[in-house]
Amino acid sequence: METKAAGSLTHGRLGKQILAFSLPLMLSNVLQVLFNMSDIAVVGRFSGPIALGAVGSTATLVTLFTGFLIGLGSGINALVARFLGAGSREETQRTVHTALALSLIFGAVLLLLGELTAVPLLKLLGTKEELIDGATIYLRIYFLGMPAMALYNFGNAVLSAAGDTRRPLLYLLIAGILNVALNLFFVIVCGMSADGVALASILTQYLSSVLILIALVRTKDAYGVRPKCIRLHRDKLAPLLTLCCSAGLQNAIFAVANLFIQAGVNRFDALMVEGNSAAANADGLIYDVMAAFHTACASFIGQNYGAGNRDRVRRTYWISLSYSFAAGAVLGLSLVFFGRGFLALFTDSGRGRGRRRSGQPVRKLRIFHRNLCLILRLCIMGFSYAISAFMDCTIAASRGLGRCVVPTIIVVLGSCVFRVIWVYTIFASVGTIASLYLLYPVSWTLTASAEMVYFFYLYRKVF
Numbered sequence: 001m002e003t004k005a006a007g008s009l010t011h012g013r014l015g016k017q018i019l020a021f022s023l024p025l026m027l028s029n030v031l032q033v034l035f036n037m038s039d040i041a042v043v044g045r046f047s048g049p050i051a052l053g054a055v056g057s058t059a060t061l062v063t064l065f066t067g068f069l070i071g072l073g074s075g076i077n078a079l080v081a082r083f084l085g086a087g088s089r090e091e092t093q094r095t096v097h098t099a100l101a102l103s104l105i106f107g108a109v110l111l112l113l114g115e116l117t118a119v120p121l122l123k124l125l126g127t128k129e130e131l132i133d134g135a136t137i138y139l140r141i142y143f144l145g146m147p148a149m150a151l152y153n154f155g156n157a158v159l160s161a162a163g164d165t166r167r168p169l170l171y172l173l174i175a176g177i178l179n180v181a182l183n184l185f186f187v188i189v190c191g192m193s194a195d196g197v198a199l200a201s202i203l204t205q206y207l208s209s210v211l212i213l214i215a216l217v218r219t220k221d222a223y224g225v226r227p228k229c230i231r232l233h234r235d236k237l238a239p240l241l242t243l244c245c246s247a248g249l250q251n252a253i254f255a256v257a258n259l260f261i262q263a264g265v266n267r268f269d270a271l272m273v274e275g276n277s278a279a280a281n282a283d284g285l286i287y288d289v290m291a292a293f294h295t296a297c298a299s300f301i302g303q304n305y306g307a308g309n310r311d312r313v314r315r316t317y318w319i320s321l322s323y324s325f326a327a328g329a330v331l332g333l334s335l336v337f338f339g340r341g342f343l344a345l346f347t348d349s350g351r352g353r354g355r356r357r358s359g360q361p362v363r364k365l366r367i368f369h370r371n372l373c374l375i376l377r378l379c380i381m382g383f384s385y386a387i388s389a390f391m392d393c394t395i396a397a398s399r400g401l402g403r404c405v406v407p408t409i410i411v412v413l414g415s416c417v418f419r420v421i422w423v424y425t426i427f428a429s430v431g432t433i434a435s436l437y438l439l440y441p442v443s444w445t446l447t448a449s450a451e452m453v454y455f456f457y458l459y460r461k462v463f
């Protein structure tokens with residue numbers, strides 16, 4: 001075995017190890033969501049509802065691009081973990097350096113693609129006229145950070161595959177604190193708006209990517225980066241492209257399906273769009289807590305698959321799934337009970353300020369109706385998050401075994417095609433927020449069932 005980190009995932013008490021591995025990763029994910037929330041909170045509090053709606057209306061497009069890069073990292077994580085588990089130093093090094101070159105290429109391509117398609121995609125989503133200028137500025141600045149985000153996800157994937165989730169947490173903490181400070185500086189001191197928080201985001205993304213690359217260059221282990229070795233190795237390019245593109249496509253597919261959901265939200269007025277943007281912060285927070293266990297599942301299964309530990313692969317899946325389900329259930333129920341307080345962090349509560357203005361009672365009524373709809377949304381989602389664990393954890397388990405193509409096809413059918421059909425049939429007929437968001441638990445249940453059938457078939461096949 002090449003390194004202590006690599007061996008640590010193939011021996012020992014799994015329940016304790018998975019939890020210890022996941023906690024720093026969970027904190028990293030939560031911090032990232034909280035720092036992203038600071039963008040929304042600063043804009044909402046100091047720039048007003050139009051700026052908040054502009055930033056919020058970009059959420060699905062940002063998720064589309066960043067989701068692909070996160071998926072890219074997931075594929076890298078699985079393959080690096082497999083070779084670390086097998087104890088192959090040469091295979092690990094060739095995989096790491098090919099993955100780094102591939103990440104740079106994808107980062108540059110997404111930057112260009114984002115700059116060219118920002119306005120057409122916003123118009124396709126039916127973004128409100130009063131929001132589109134701010135949303136366009138925000139996106140075009142944000143997309144400049146795509147190469148940095150690609151590099152950070154690469155580094156995070158490699159370190160996680162080796163069992164190191166603490167250093168990415170430290171780098172994210174440093175960058176995140178700076179992000180909050182820059183948000184406040186650009187918006188309050190410099191008088192900027194959506195452009196200010198976008199600029200703060202990309203500056204700190206480049207900082208975190210530099211920190212994680214320095215760490216990889218300095219390490220002497222098999223997964224360390226040697227600048228002169230960065231190139232596309234042919235024997236590693238095909239498996240990396242298969243895993244990374246499939247994993248990236250899985251994440252992007254969810255975002256594509258959510259484009260149609262965002263288009264449904266955009267049928268309501270700007271006030272509802274603003275409120276929905278605030279409520280959606282809960283989704284990111286809970287998903288990312290649960291995602292820590294999914295990453296653990298893929299990393300542990302990848303190493304143990306490489307080491308030939310059949311029983312440990314099976315136990316990893318069930319333990320990771322149990323942790324993820326419990327996290328989704330606890331956080332979801334907390335959201336049900338404390339939803340109003342959560343929304344108040346990001347939206348106007350409806351209390352009047354200054355002297356009474358003409359039409360204010362109408363606005364208060366609209367705000368009351370919006371808040372009622374959003375509480376209903378939070379309740380539906382709060383009772384449903386735990387269901388997603390069965391889908392996402394099983395997808396991660398299949399990826400740990402080196403398979404992504406079939407899970408991707410299942411996701412396309414269950415979470416994209418089905419959701420689009422729902423939006424244009426059930427939601428089009430009923431037209432309420434509840435009818436829009438009920439599609440989540442239904443699509444998660446269908447997709448999870450198919451993913452689990454495939455994983456158990458695959459498990460029996462590879463062992």
